[in-house]
Amino acid sequence: MKNISLIKQNPMYRYLMFLTIASAVGLQAWRTLFDNFAVNVAGLEGNHIGIIQSIREIPGFLTFLVIYVILIIKEHRLSALSVLLMGAGIAVTGVFPTYYGIITTTFLMSLGFHYYETTNQSLTLQYFDRYSSPWVFGKLRSLNAGSNIVIGLMIYLIVPVFTYTQIYILIGTLVIAVSFWAFLQDPCDKELIPQHRKMIIKKDYWLFYFLTLMSGARRQIFVAFAVFLLVKKFQFTVQELTLLFILNNLVNFFLSPLIGRLIIRFGERKVLSIEYFSLIFVFLAYAFFDSKSAMAILYILDHIFFNFAIAIRTYFQKVGDPRDIGPSMAVGFTINHIAAVIFPVIGGFLWIVDYRIPFVIGAGMSLISLGAVQKIKIT
Numbered sequence: 396m397k398n399i400s401l402i403k404q405n406p407m408y409r410y411l412m413f414l415t416i417a418s419a420v421g422l423q424a425w426r427t428l429f430d431n432f433a434v435n436v437a438g439l440e441g442n443h444i445g446i447i448q449s450i451r452e453i454p455g456f457l458t459f460l461v462i463y464v465i466l467i468i469k470e471h472r473l474s475a476l477s478v479l480l481m482g483a484g485i486a487v488t489g490v491f492p493t494y495y496g497i498i499t500t501t502f503l504m505s506l507g508f509h510y511y512e513t514t515n516q517s518l519t520l521q522y523f524d525r526y527s528s529p530w531v532f533g534k535l536r537s538l539n540a541g542s543n544i545v546i547g548l549m550i551y552l553i554v555p556v557f558t559y560t561q562i563y564i565l566i567g568t569l570v571i572a573v574s575f576w577a578f579l580q581d582p583c584d585k586e587l588i589p590q591h592r593k594m595i596i597k598k599d600y601w602l603f604y605f606l607t608l609m610s611g612a613r614r615q616i617f618v619a620f621a622v623f624l625l626v627k628k629f630q631f632t633v634q635e636l637t638l639l640f641i642l643n644n645l646v647n648f649f650l651s652p653l654i655g656r657l658i659i660r661f662g663e664r665k666v667l668s669i670e671y672f673s674l675i676f677v678f679l680a681y682a683f684f685d686s687k688s689a690m691a692i693l694y695i696l697d698h699i700f701f702n703f704a705i706a707i708r709t710y711f712q713k714v715g716d717p718r719d720i721g722p723s724m725a726v727g728f729t730i731n732h733i734a735a736v737i738f739p740v741i742g743g744f745l746w747i748v749d750y751r752i753p754f755v756i757g758a759g760m761s762l763i764s765l766g767a768v769q770k771i772k773i774t
Contacts (some may be wrong), residue, residue, distance in 0.1 A: 402531065407522040408584035410471065411515055412538060417478050417573035418511050419539040420546045421485050424566040425504060427550050427640055430626045431633045432559050433708065434643040436492045443494055445743020448619040452499055452739070455611075455732030458513045459594065460726040462511040466592055470721065474514040478570060481507025485565025489560030509728065515558040517724040520712050521587060526659065528695035528712060533655025538652060543644035551637040588717045602770050603711045603723075603724065604730050606667070610704050611731035611765045612738055615759040617697055619739040624750060625694070629687045643695045647702060654702050663706040663713075664771040670703035671765035678757035708770060 402408060433439040433447070447453050466474055484504030491500055515535075523531045546566070553562060596604075625631040631639070658666050677700065708724070715723060742753040 399530070400561065402523065402527055402558065406580075407471075407518060407584070408531065409579055410577065410582040410631035411474075411518060411535060413573055414474055414478050414511065414577055415515065415535045416538055416542045417570045418481060418508060418515075418544040421478075421481050421504070421566060421570040422508055423468075423543040423546050423640065423644075424550060424562070425485055425488065426622070427547065427637055428559060428562065428633065431636070432489070432623050433604060434491070434626060436559060437494060439494060439497075443743075444623055445619060445739045445741075446631065447494075447498055447501055448615070448739035448743075450617065451501045451505045451736065454502065455509040455728055458509055458728035458732070459725050461510060461513050461674065461728075462515075462592065462594055462722045464510075465721070469583070470514050470518060470580060471580075472578070474511055474518065475574050477507045477509075477511035478577065479507065479574035480504075481511065482567045482570030482572075482574060483507070484567070485570060486564050488567075489558070489563035492559070509732075513725050515729045517721045520708065520720045520724065521717075522584065525709065525712050529655040529658040529709050530652065531655070532708070533652040533658075533702070536651035536654075536705070537648050540644035540647035544641050544648065547637050547644065551634055551641070554633050554637070568687065577656060580750055591723065594726065596717045597719070597727060600711070600715060600719075601767045602767065603714070603727065605767055606707050606710075606764065607727045607731045608733060609760055609767070610707060611755050612748040613678075613760045613764070614701065614704075615734065615738050616678070616700075616742065616753050619742060620746065620750075621694060621697065622751050624681065625690055628750065629690055631687075632716055636668060639691050639694060642691075643698050647693055647698055650699060651702050655705070658706050658709055662771075663710040664768055666703050666706045667710075667768040667771070668765060670700045670706075671761045671768060673700050675758045675765070676759040678754045678761060682754035682758075683749035736763075 430444075433444060439447075461473065468476070481504050484500050484502075484507060488497070488500040488504070491497065519531050519535070520528055550562065557565070578714075622636070625636065625639075654666070672694070677693055677697055680689065684690065684693070708727075711723060711727070712720070738753075742756075745752040
């Protein structure tokens with residue numbers, strides 16, 4: 396791996412660092428408040444949550460359009476614009492405390508978040524080589540976690556004083572301010588390998604596509620229903636959720652850079668095998684454990700293993716054409732969200748039958764992924 400100080404001197408590292416912090420602050424604030432806001436203010440039920448979460452993933456399904464958007468706007472500018480849209484969606488969330496109001500603001504917030512994540516992954520793989528990109532991904536995840544701690548503490552302190560509407564406006568405005576800063580920067584490297592400006596789908600990348608698809612499906616089970624389970628079944632309050640988020644992010648703040656180093660040292664196959672094997676038991680525990688403290692531990696473990704998924708992208712960096720990185724990350728994000736758009740709706744209705752069913756399905760998906768990852772031949 397290159398000297399860390401040299402990596403940090405790269406203008407793109409600083410650019411992505413600030414935008415990642417802004418995106419993390421916005422998403423964490425939205426997630427911390429969402430379930431309590433939806434249940435206690437808007438009066439929504441599990442089937443409503445499932446539909447909203449599916450709609451939230453539609454922008455992720457549409458990220459292949461990034462390939463065409465960057466024909467008219469530079470990729471790093473699209474990153475800044477995406478964070479701006481995300482901040483705007485968050486700022487107006489509290490103004491519309493209804494089912495359809497939440498659907499609309501969630502879509503806007505998600506559009507910004509997913510398009511930023513797509514360009515973030517693409518720019519990281521383009522600007523940092525295979526020996527440093529895992530560390531950069533891990534470090535950005537660490538900064539993400541650190542930002543979540545700060546915003547979590549902030550929300551914990553201001554929830555008793557401010558209304559949901561005031562908090563959403565405050566956080567959204569902070570995110571927008573960082574996007575304005577980004578519009579004034581130019582971190583580009585003129586000698587960078589040019590990217591294809593068209594859709595790229597190759598049979599040689601089938602394993603990357605499959606692992607990405609399964610990762611999206613499994614992740615959606617957690618995003619859509621794990622926190623909802625904590626609120627609905629185990630009666631977690633906003634303050635309790637905030638403390639859990641802070642503890643979780645404190646753990647991941649220190650572990651995320653280490654995960655990047657593990658990928659560099661041991662390779663993608665071993666790291667992903669650990670993730671999928673562990674998630675089988677995590678999902679089954681969600682389904683059958685009946686302890687509030689156990690749920691909190693599972694939430695943290697889930698996040699730790701989720702960070703291992705950066706190995707899917709670094710695997711592509713090793714087997715893919717460097718000119719395919721940009722369009723392939725966009726296509727990968729779309730594939731990631733095919734199941735993500737569909738499953739929350741189905742899972743919401745399965746939840747009504749028995750809340751355990753979505754989590755058992757998640758364990759099955761993890762088992763399938765464990766078998767598939769053995770096909771990785773590189774180290």
